[in-house]
Amino acid sequence: MxxxxxxxxxxxxxxxxxxxxxxxxxxxxxxxxxxxxQDRGCSTLPQEPTVEMEVDVHGNIMSRSVLFPTDDTVMPSVLEKLRDSEHLCSLLKNRHLRELLLEVDKSQNAELIMQRVMKEPIFTEFADEILRIVEPSEDGGGSDLDDDV
Structure with missing residues (x-):
């Protein structure tokens, strides 16, 4: 990691x-x-285009734009791959993992909690699987997501 x-x-x-x-x-x-x-002067960033979604007749989202992209923005197409991952769905059936995720989400100090939960094998497996999908290796191994790039 x-x-x-x-x-x-x-x-x-x-x-x-x-x-x-x-x-x-x-x-x-x-x-x-x-x-x-603030004393040096702060200007508002130009407004990005509003979120636009294109939906097919079955209600599936075909495309959408991102309102405020950052370096950490995960594009909607990748989020859909996370949603569709059978391995992630299988991991999320684990009650202990769900409790760890809730703990991180509710924490006032997520960085401190993350240091602890990353020592949990089920959490590291979950994080590794997300990274495998979100940031596939450049050697072409381990992921079939290169066709979107």
């Missing part, structure tokens, strides 16, 4: 950012940095 480096504050450049400006999405670490950012 890859080590994801936390984003640095874009105001002070010293501390890991915990927040994003609601107007321009600039990453900052504290109230002080937020105030400095």
């Amino acid at each position: 890859s080590d994801v480096q936390p984003a640095q504050c874009q105001v002070c450049q010293d501390v890991v950012s915990k927040y994003k400006c609601p107007k321009c999405r600039l990453k900052y670490c504290s109230v002080g940095c937020y105030k400095d950012h």
